[in-house]
Amino acid sequence: MSDQVTRQTSQYIDNKEHDALFLAKRITDVGSDDQMLIDKSVTNITYIGRAGRLVATSNTGWILTKVDKTASPTSITHAIDAWDNAKTTAVYG
DSSP, rough: OOOOOOOHHHHHHHHHEEEEETTTESSTTEEEEEEEEEEEEEEEEEEEEEEEEOTTTSSOOOOEEEESSSSSSSSSEEEEOGGGGGOOOOOOO
């Protein structure tokens, strides 16, 4: 007979700490402490950047999203780079 998984078991704790999306142990809630920047200074293009709290804009730890409405259909691409590079050297794919 197997033990029931309740709040007092280590299996319950393991299940709560596991992040199925990233297949990794969750140390903090994903996205709960992020910073987000949005730049709409270029016509028909929006840049969105997300990074952990206190990550400098010059640090390459940013997840960048480029929403390009210059053609139809709208193009949404992503890059990992510094926020400072979002409009210049970041490589989106």
